[in-house]
Amino acid sequence: MKGRRVLRSIVATGLSTIVCLGGGGQEDSPKEQAAALAKKAKRAAKSGHAADAYLLYSEASAIEPKNRKLAAQMQALQARAAEQSPPVVLDAGDSSELVPPVVLMAEGVFDSLTAAEYARAQQPLPPPSLKGKPGLQDFDLSGPPRTLFDQVAQRFGIQTVYDGDYPASGQPVRFRVPGVDFREALHDLEAVTNSFVVPISSSLVIVAQDTPQKRNDLEQTMYLTVPVPTAMTTAELTEIGQAVKQATNVDKLALDTTHGEILIRDRVSRALPAQALIEQLVSNRPQVMIELEFLDVSDSDLMNYGFNVTNQFSAIYLGKILNNVVTFPQGVTALLTFGGGKTLIGLSVAQASAMFNQSISSARNLYRAQARSVDGQAATFHVGEKYPIITQQYAGSVAPGQQGNVFAPPPSFTYENLGLEVKVTPRIHGTDDVTLAVETTFELLTGSAVNSIPIIGRREVKTQVRLLDGEWAIVGGLMSSTDSKARSGFWGLSQIPLLGNLFTQTSTDKERANVLIAMRPHLLSLPPDQIVTKALRVGTETRPFNPL
Numbered sequence: 001m002k003g004r005r006v007l008r009s010i011v012a013t014g015l016s017t018i019v020c021l022g023g024g025g026q027e028d029s030p031k032e033q034a035a036a037l038a039k040k041a042k043r044a045a046k047s048g049h050a051a052d053a054y055l056l057y058s059e060a061s062a063i064e065p066k067n068r069k070l071a072a073q074m075q076a077l078q079a080r081a082a083e084q085s086p087p088v089v090l091d092a093g094d095s096s097e098l099v100p101p102v103v104l105m106a107e108g109v110f111d112s113l114t115a116a117e118y119a120r121a122q123q124p125l126p127p128p129s130l131k132g133k134p135g136l137q138d139f140d141l142s143g144p145p146r147t148l149f150d151q152v153a154q155r156f157g158i159q160t161v162y163d164g165d166y167p168a169s170g171q172p173v174r175f176r177v178p179g180v181d182f183r184e185a186l187h188d189l190e191a192v193t194n195s196f197v198v199p200i201s202s203s204l205v206i207v208a209q210d211t212p213q214k215r216n217d218l219e220q221t222m223y224l225t226v227p228v229p230t231a232m233t234t235a236e237l238t239e240i241g242q243a244v245k246q247a248t249n250v251d252k253l254a255l256d257t258t259h260g261e262i263l264i265r266d267r268v269s270r271a272l273p274a275q276a277l278i279e280q281l282v283s284n285r286p287q288v289m290i291e292l293e294f295l296d297v298s299d300s301d302l303m304n305y306g307f308n309v310t311n312q313f314s315a316i317y318l319g320k321i322l323n324n325v326v327t328f329p330q331g332v333t334a335l336l337t338f339g340g341g342k343t344l345i346g347l348s349v350a351q352a353s354a355m356f357n358q359s360i361s362s363a364r365n366l367y368r369a370q371a372r373s374v375d376g377q378a379a380t381f382h383v384g385e386k387y388p389i390i391t392q393q394y395a396g397s398v399a400p401g402q403q404g405n406v407f408a409p410p411p412s413f414t415y416e417n418l419g420l421e422v423k424v425t426p427r428i429h430g431t432d433d434v435t436l437a438v439e440t441t442f443e444l445l446t447g448s449a450v451n452s453i454p455i456i457g458r459r460e461v462k463t464q465v466r467l468l469d470g471e472w473a474i475v476g477g478l479m480s481s482t483d484s485k486a487r488s489g490f491w492g493l494s495q496i497p498l499l500g501n502l503f504t505q506t507s508t509d510k511e512r513a514n515v516l517i518a519m520r521p522h523l524l525s526l527p528p529d530q531i532v533t534k535a536l537r538v539g540t541e542t543r544p545f546n547p548l
Contacts, residue, residue: 034064050080132156132182145193156182163208269544294367306505384419478515
């Protein structure tokens with residue numbers, strides 16, 4: 001016979017033998033038999049026969065399973081017994097071959113969980129939803145409520161169980177409804193029998209009497225989160241929450257401003273309608289794209305012309321001081337003497353030069369921008385820069401020698417928007433009509449200051465314009481014109497008519513600045529009065545509608 005060698009695993013198979021102690025006398029009790037086997041196992045373990053000791057402890061533990069000491073001794077010898085167990089040769093014709101089972105370790109069966117997978121595993125599951133047979137059925141039944149529920153549910157492959165307080169028998173009810181699906185049939189049967197149905201799984205429901213106490217006990221509670229747009233203000237969300245509470249009588253409704261969500265906690269019959277109502281209220285706000293064009297045109301003409309005549313003269317002594325000749329000052333090239341050069345005092349002669357300078361500059365700037373907003377939400381445009389303005393600083397005197405002992409707090413400042421700022425608030429009236437409330441401000445530095453704090457000049461324009469979709473409008477314009485002229489020259493001589501121009505310098509400055517603001521709206525979505533909203537079935541306060 002041909003045989004094969006297989007490894008017999010004592011740990012996995014847990015072989016046990018039945019040992020009968022004693023001869024033709026009275027049979028020992030199970031406790032005595034277990035004690036005798038444990039004694040033999042102890043001797044075998046001391047002699048180094050771990051496999052025999054493990055078998056004896058296994059037999060003793062099988063006879064007396066409540067003895068934890070025997071089980072502990074058996075587990076302690078498990079590893080040593082597996083090492084000492086010899087292989088066995090089985091005959092090929094033996095049908096009861098011992099195949100060593102595969103020992104599975106936890107590391108080989110379970111994968112490592114990531115933080116994201118663990119977070120998803122902790123999320124609550126949605127409430128069960130029924131999945132009955134599709135199609136429409138006609139019903140013409142009569143009988144007690146339990147009989148009707150059983151017959152209707154059986155048609156759609158749904159099983160029914162009943163609450164312990166639900167009556168086993170009752171007044172016969174006539175149920176006649178043509179062409180309904182399984183949800184509509186169960187809802188109609190709820191109204192006829194004054195009952196309510198709660199899904200337990202996709203094909204199993206529990207039926208109970210429709211009372212407030214039973215609804216609180218049996219109807220499932222769920223948590224929902226509804227994301228809200230960031231463009232909505234807290235006041236608008238508060239109004240929406242108040243309307244939803246009044247319509248659905250939901251228990252808990254909280255606003256999470258950090259994540260931009262509305263949290264709902266209540267029974268399924270209230271939470272789901274509240275979620276659908278909030279989604280419609282926050283998603284049906286009309287949106288508009290505002291296109292802005294800002295045109296800046298500036299011209300400057302600066303001119304200087306005339307004659308540059310020295311209006312200062314130097315008197316120089318021409319004699320000798322202590323036999324030393326007086327030298328001429330630097331820059332004096334000629335002297336005017338009186339008396340034929342016999343005087344001792346001379347005057348420097350003035351020098352004149354003609355001049356003409358002109359500087360002409362022109363600039364054209366076009367700025368285009370787009371902003372997306374919703375009905376009633378302001379959009380702001382800013383063209384310019386931010387300038388730091390000191391709002392508070394320390395101004396006090398310090399005694400000499402005390403500079404290092406006096407603490408001077410650092411100044412505080414804010415950034416002011418210089419340049420052009422436009423604030424537009426749209427109001428959508430229909431499918432192609434928008435009103436834009438425009439507030440335009442222009443701020444710049446005046447060049448003067450008070451207590452080292454610069455003074456800012458501000459011009460502001462407010463207007464409203466009503467436009468069609470895609471229609472341009474000039475909503476604002478700022479014009480600035482500056483003309484200045486300055487004359488300087490030799491005193492007395494510059495006032496002489498015509499001849500005074502030879503002793504005069506003239507400076508002219510002409511500046512023109514024009515700012516033009518144009519904008520047009522583009523409707524991106526329809527207003528609420530043009531959208532067909534979805535009907536919500538919520539039931540009444542005493543009998544809320546429970547979706548299946």
